[in-house]
Amino acid sequence: MRPVLLITGGSTGIGAACARGAARQGYDIALNYRNSEAEANAVADACRADGARVLLCRGDVADPAEINGVFAAIDAEFRRLDALINNAGIVDQTATLTQMDHARLRRMFDINVIGAMLVAKEAVLRMQAQGEGGVIVNISSAAARLGSGKQYLDYAASKAAIDCFTKGLSDEVAADNIRVMAVRPGLIETPIHAKGGEPGRADKLAHMVPMQRKGTAEEIARPVLWLLSEEASYITGSTLDVTGGR
DSSP states (O other): OOOEEEETTOSSHHHHHHHHHHHHTTOEEEEEESSOHHHHHHHHHHHHHTTOOEEEEEOOTTOHHHHHHHHHHHHHHTSOOOEEEEOOOOOOOOBOGGGOOHHHHHHHHIIIIIIHHHHHHHHHHHHHHHTSOEEEEEEOOTHHHHOOTTTBHHHHHHHHHHHHHHHHHHHHHGGGTEEEEEEEEOSEESTHHHHTTOTTHHHHHGGGSTTSSOEEHHHHHHHHHHHHSGGGTTOOSOEEEESTTO
16 A cells, blocks of 8 residues: 655645656645646656556645645545655745734745644644654754844744744654654755745855755755665654755
């Protein structure tokens, strides 16, 4: 029986790369997305071509009712959940703190932190009920330790919260054989930069990376999928930097 993996924010970028890689490694996939239906369908088609059963789960992780809808669909389709890649997240326009308002901060934390925690909660409930353990990988960011001052201070703070959440949750569920880790991507070429108003950001800042280049979504997907695997069976509570040395 193929294990079932939920990927939030799976229609583009790192989530999409994880989905394609997971399909090749034998997972069935619940692919969550919010708005990018055409892109989600394209990722689903690629995964099905590699033998995966794919359930498309539209839902906004900032809305608890929509999270519940995603999990209801998973329960109906697969009747189990073995792994979660908690990937959904946003950035906003480059700004300083004094330019940010409550609405921006509320949206950032609703999606990047509260949404991720609620998704993980539902995953843990199912993994505990199954009694066979499971794996969660949260997608953090190198911004969590760099701070991103004068750029995305709010985004960096939200990802620092994810790092803390990862360690705390891993301690709570380790005895249930549920492993929880985080991966901190560095400067990666994904559509998130354009969504934040800087489509050329990865190229512009590549000189700041010791390896002198930006990374690819696939270079994040590979360690994420390794952490999901039995090869990483004694790892939990850890956060892995995948940053080209930055």
